[in-house]
Amino acid sequence: MTGQFATGQVAAQVHIPPMPARSAGYDVVIRAGVLDELAPHAAATGAARYVIIADDNVSRLFGEAARASLQQAGLVTDLVAFPAGEAHKTRETWQRLGDRMLALGCGRDSCIIALGGGVTGDLAGFVAATFMRGVPFLQVPTTLLAMIDASVGGKTGVDTAAGKNLIGAFHAPTVVLADPRVLNTLPSRELRSGLAEAIKHGAILDAEYLAWIEEAGPALRRGDEASLEHLVRRSVEIKAGVVAEDPLEHGRRAILNFGHTVGHALEQLSAYDIPHGFAVGIGMVVEASIGEVLGITAGDVRQQLARVLRLLELPAAPGAVLAPQLFQAMLLDKKARRARPRAVLLSATGSVAPTNDGGWTHEVSEDVLAEALHSTLSGSRFV
């Protein structure tokens, strides 16, 4: 050893402390008209410049007005659009958006505003997560599904040929502004697709809420602002409660996947032609039926789910799908283990059934699926 230090004087290993949380959490603000307050919420981030990211449809509907409101507040703001649709939620679009921001001269002191549905939130959120190793972003969901689902939990990401959301990051927004007023600009099937997720929130955790959705069904279907506002609030509360207990999805957060094992498989088999919420609605009915076959789910659950779905003009039974096909598609689900798909099952409305070993997903065999599917298909003539 040369010099004044002996080897023993420094540690054999050096501990690097964890990085601190990058935020103190965030608020989802739900109020008719809150979109008018976008500029002060943006200014609160203290960023030097702002980039609104929207798909070309939303850009036309709300983009220019949003940019104008920020510019009037003295904020340097650009509006960047990308082609609408899940097919564009890719690394290629993500790369183009990052390059566009670099070309605009954006630095670490920029802030992104994700204005749009779930695709935009996931994609623009992933741009925010990775631009200069992370910049703040505001989320302004313009669909019901994005308001009650994608706005809570900090998940961002893109799809690849191998599947949905396989590349991404956890990156929480600074604030989420959910304005139920924009929902009345949505096509009916977009609104209904979101209602299916709200039904899921009631089904897994709050039987009273599910009963309220049924009662409020007609008002919800005609776009009643107060009813939609209540629905968004209660659904966000429920999802937030689950996410708070298991933020990185190691355990119980899986219950939010009720209806999704079958639902994702139906989406995949339809080549994503069926809207996500429609598929989840049917998935809940089939998974309730699976639970019945396994002796886990009470018999009235499936009937109640089917009744509420129909009331909201959502499909409540699968079309002509064969069990072997569906089983194979279910194996692509992230919850699958040892070549067996797994599903979240209810014991009763508002109660998820844990497994014997404390888990939240139950193994599904092809035989059980076939039986469940058969009774769902034949049952659909009567309920």
Place this chain on the structure above:
Amino acid sequence: MTGQFATGQVAAQVHIPPMPARSAGYDVVIRAGVLDELAPHAAATGAARYVIIADDNVSRLFGEAARASLQQAGLVTDLVAFPAGEAHKTRETWQRLGDRMLALGCGRDSCIIALGGGVTGDLAGFVAATFMRGVPFLQVPTTLLAMIDASVGGKTGVDTAAGKNLIGAFHAPTVVLADPRVLNTLPSRELRSGLAEAIKHGAILDAEYLAWIEEAGPALRRGDEASLEHLVRRSVEIKAGVVAEDPLEHGRRAILNFGHTVGHALEQLSAYDIPHGFAVGIGMVVEASIGEVLGITAGDVRQQLARVLRLLELPAAPGAVLAPQLFQAMLLDKKARRARPRAVLLSATGSVAPTNDGGWTHEVSEDVLAEALHSTLSGSRFV
């Protein structure tokens, strides 16, 4: 309002709590022979399968042996190589690596082992940060620069045409295994490039350490294992101390940029032909000279830096570079503000000079740069 809930019964906004830190920090283990313990360190992550990412050079040198050691320990392990060189630290390579992992069937329970220099750590770390929204990774640096610089701080990322490290994420490794024994397989200029960063650590924070480097210079140059081990430990300790105080680089962490404002500019002007450490070495001398011109840096600092650099066979003065060119290139640095480059300046060896307003970077005018450059060039004949 329909149904049993009144609007007032749910909150007008819902607070989403922050996500918890994803790790409890990590250890940098520095010991000759520690590479032999890769398998137990990997197994400790509890992952279901492992992917070693290395460039094609390192893959040839160490890749197969590393894979064999993991497989012998019963761990399912793949080795994935990418073309060596900073030119491949891109989103395209990142995308190919992610796709390769998906094709291998890797899921959320995978673990990445980044085996190589700084490019590999940054690139494979970014793959780990974004694969299925983040999987654990082990860092096994095989260059001195990667051991003492990239292994501390959790920065991952890739370059774009607009600049270096512009896209990325903070994602800390599970553990860093730094084995000084592998350094003797390095080309001399790789080793010397790393020594320049170690000199920087002494220059900014530890005059005794800088004196030790000078004393141990001959041993370091011939690759003495114990001396290299000591150097890695002390440099990691110093960098870890700075990063712990300012993990997200909001303030004082900037002092690690000493020598880098000029250094990055020289790299850029050479089209990245000059090794990073060589450029930083020259950058430190020029920035010491800038500090002298501004009356901030003591006159002996530049001489000491030049002396140690020469002892370690590193260049200590810029080649024929014109001040206006260099000034323009310095403006591309992330620390630049209001069209003026900024540099970290020393008051004396081991002491960074704060600015009057408590900042850590000083504005540099083109005149000051020209004067500093002139005295560095002419001085280089004598010191």
